[in-house]
Amino acid sequence: MSPAVILWYRGHDLRVNDNEALSAAAQRGRVLPVYLHAPADEGPWAPGAAARWWLHRSLQALAEQLGAVGLRLILRRAEHAVDGLLTLLEESGATAVYTHRRSEPEAAAVEAAVAQALANKGVGFHLVQAHTLAPLGAMRTLEGNPYRVFTPFYRSLMRRDEPAEPLPVPDVQPMTTWPASDTIEQLGLDPQHEWTSGLAHAWTPGERGALQRLQTFGQYLGDYSQQRDRPDTDGTSCLSPHLRFGELSPRQAWHGARIAAGLQAEPWLRQLAWRDFGHHLLHAYPHTVDRPLREMFAAFPWSQDQRALRIWQKGATGFPFVDAGMRQLWHTGWMHNRVRMIAASFLVKDLMICWQHGARWFWDTLVDADLANNTLGWQWVAGCGADAAPYFRVFNPVTQGEKFDPNADYVRRWVPALRQLTGRDAHRPWRVSLPGRRYPEPMVDHAEARIAALAAYKEIRP
DNA sequence: TGAAATGTTGGGGCG
DNA sequence: ACGCCCCAACATTTC
Numbered sequence: 338m339s340p341a342v343i344l345w346y347r348g349h350d351l352r353v354n355d356n357e358a359l360s361a362a363a364q365r366g367r368v369l370p371v372y373l374h375a376p377a378d379e380g381p382w383a384p385g386a387a388a389r390w391w392l393h394r395s396l397q398a399l400a401e402q403l404g405a406v407g408l409r410l411i412l413r414r415a416e417h418a419v420d421g422l423l424t425l426l427e428e429s430g431a432t433a434v435y436t437h438r439r440s441e442p443e444a445a446a447v448e449a450a451v452a453q454a455l456a457n458k459g460v461g462f463h464l465v466q467a468h469t470l471a472p473l474g475a476m477r478t479l480e481g482n483p484y485r486v487f488t489p490f491y492r493s494l495m496r497r498d499e500p501a502e503p504l505p506v507p508d509v510q511p512m513t514t515w516p517a518s519d520t521i522e523q524l525g526l527d528p529q530h531e532w533t534s535g536l537a538h539a540w541t542p543g544e545r546g547a548l549q550r551l552q553t554f555g556q557y558l559g560d561y562s563q564q565r566d567r568p569d570t571d572g573t574s575c576l577s578p579h580l581r582f583g584e585l586s587p588r589q590a591w592h593g594a595r596i597a598a599g600l601q602a603e604p605w606l607r608q609l610a611w612r613d614f615g616h617h618l619l620h621a622y623p624h625t626v627d628r629p630l631r632e633m634f635a636a637f638p639w640s641q642d643q644r645a646l647r648i649w650q651k652g653a654t655g656f657p658f659v660d661a662g663m664r665q666l667w668h669t670g671w672m673h674n675r676v677r678m679i680a681a682s683f684l685v686k687d688l689m690i691c692w693q694h695g696a697r698w699f700w701d702t703l704v705d706a707d708l709a710n711n712t713l714g715w716q717w718v719a720g721c722g723a724d725a726a727p728y729f730r731v732f733n734p735v736t737q738g739e740k741f742d743p744n745a746d747y748v749r750r751w752v753p754a755l756r757q758l759t760g761r762d763a764h765r766p767w768r769v770s771l772p773g774r775r776y777p778e779p780m781v782d783h784a785e786a787r788i789a790a791l792a793a794y795k796e797i798r799p
Numbered sequence: 800t801g802a803a804a805t806g807t808t809g810g811g812g813c814g
Numbered sequence: 815a816c817g818c819c820c821c822a823a824c825a826t827t828t829c
Contacts, residue, residue: 566800678800717800729829730801737801787802791829 341429341512342366345373345422345436346410347444348384348392349468350583351399352544353406355503357465358435363507369429369516370403371411372396373421374524380443382626382708385701386528387670388581391542393527395582398543400521407511411518418447419454426460428516433461437583440473440616441708442623469613470500470587473620483621484614485630485723491610499595500588532667539669540578540704547579551590555597562604568662568673569747574605575671577705580612587612615713618723626712627693629721636797637721639691648780649684650698652752655779657764658738659683661751668751670704675741681718682732687786689793692719720794728794731787738764752776 342362353359362368376383384392400410415421422434434455438448448464455462466472471494476484484490527533541549554574557564564572579585590609594602622630629635648654652663662676672680677699684695692715699715700706716722720730742748745763749756754775755763762769766776 675800682801726800727829731803731829733802784803787829794829 339510340366340433341369341431342433342435343422343425343429343431344368344370345418345434346370346399347418347436347439348372348582349439350437351395352547352584352586353399353402353506354544354548355467355586355589356506357467357504358437358463359509360504360507361463361465362433362435363509365433365435366431367510367512368408369411369425369431369512370408371413371421371425372399373413373415373418374526375415375418375421375447377416378418378443378447382441382443382700384526385703385706386530387533387536387702387704388700388706389526389528390533390536390670391540391578391582391704393521393524394542395584396524396526397521398545398584402544406506406509408509409511409515409518411516412521412524413519414524417450419451422451423454423458425516426458429512431460433463435463435465437468438464438466438473440468440620442619442626445623467586467588468583469616470494470591470610471497471613471617473617476617483617485618487611487614487724490614490617491607494610494613495606500591503586503589503592535668536670536704539671542578542582542584544584547576547584550574550576550579551585551593555593558594558598558605559601565604565608566675566741568665568676569742569744569750573673577707577710578671581705581707611713612710614723615707615709618713619709622723625716625722626708629719630716630723631721631725633797633799634719634721637691638689638793638796640689642688642690645688645780646684646690646694649680649688649690649695653777653780654683655767655777656683656734656738656783657745657748657752657755657766657776658742659734661742661748664751666699666702670702672703673747675737676747677714678718679732679734679737681715683734685715685719686731686790687734687781687783689786689790692716692721729791731790733783733787735764735783 342365344359344362403410413421452462476490476493478484564570576585576590587609594605652660654660659680662672662680666672681695684690685692696711696715699711717725720726720728744760748763755766758766767779
């Protein structure tokens with residue numbers, strides 16, 4: 338009788354296809370899959386509400402996928418993951434633990450603690466690297482430093498061999514008797530707020546939903562470079578939450594895109610590489626989750642206006658493109674990337690509210706909230722990160738709207754009060770009279786706000 | 800993965 | 815025919 342081995346799911350790896358830890362575990366013994374909800378391990382960046390909504394459903398989907406091959410997903414609460422693993426080792430007599438490495442600083446500490454505890458027990462610990470295209474730490478400049486500029490990082494990534502082909506679902510030997518499991522409800526992940534009703538309409542969490550989305554997007558890949566900046570179309574893949582939860586591996590995405598579009602997949606693979614860049618940066622500079630990479634920004638004279646922050650969060654700034662984005666976020670847990678840049682720029686430059694507040698809001702409301710990419714994106718916009726937009730590049734929320742949402746279809750979709758306006762007027766509603774005034778006046782004068790932000794930036798420059 | 804200010808050019812209206 | 819002005823279109827500089 339072969340020994341039991343634990344397959345430790347950690348929430349960024351919720352799939353059975355192309356699952357290296359599963360495949361390795363299956364070769365070694367009877368597979369015991371477990372997800373441990375360990376709040377004490379999570380620190381200040383525990384998954385936000387939208388991510389918990391997704392996680393709850395993705396775990397249900399994973400349990401089904403595992404069930405189809407004869408495995409059962411064990412769910413457990415534990416103070417620390419290491420406690421949960423030790424308990425399960427006792428109960429099952431398992432001889433090894435397989436899992437996938439994460440890139441977050443807190444997760445690295447957990448991995449170290451688990452490695453230590455398992456070594457003490459003489460239990461094998463197999464930490465597999467599969468959440469990025471290139472292994473964390475493997476991407477180095479000629480001087481041996483981490484890349485801090487995207488383009489050289491990208492070129493270097495593309496010079497590597499193509500990622501290996503995705504693995505099929507392995508043949509598995511199930512356990513003969515299964516340890517007890519909590520129910521998904523007992524984990525208490527689902528936020529059960531009223532607002533989550535919109536999320537279910539927009540998404541299908543789980544591996545099947547992910548593969549379906551990849552399949553569908555493959556048909557549009559040829560138009561990606563034309564359409565990707567247009568929030569009024571479905572030009573982007575919308576794979577980000579699936580990748581975040583590992584319902585799809587980056588190399589599955591890579592090969593899926595190659596099969597669908599061959600060399601034409603390049604512009605989209607470049608975006609997939611941005612995802613890798615974020616994870617490599619977070620791994621190299623873990624403190625950047627709440628501190629600017631470029632240290633002079635610590636002295637920036639940020640505004641503490643809580644009221645303004647609320648107005649931005651609600652999507653009531655009076656700038657239609659910004660408000661449409663913030664409302665799309667609230668209703669669907671997702672925002673088009675072009676609009677993320679504009680909305681983020683508005684918070685940081687027009688309102689001069691520090692990027693950490695924006696990052697926290699996105700963290701709580703995005704279904705694809707990923708610490709590495711959220712940090713990269715906000716520091717990019719704020720101008721304080723790696724390969725950041727220079728601070729003096731201030732987006733104009735009106736002209737950006739006119740450029741990328743020329744008929745204002747996106748704005749009118751998400752801001753009902755503007756629906757009666759023509760495409761031309763919807764981006765500048767203050768020029769026309771709105772019956773009932775259901776849409777707010779602009780909360781700032783953009784031209785003045787821009788000048789104020791540039792002046793503040795001048796203060797901190799060396 | 801900007802935008803605004805400033806500079807330059809060239810066509811056309813006009814006296 | 816000529817110079818002058820206006821201004822759109824484009825280029826360059828600056829933040």
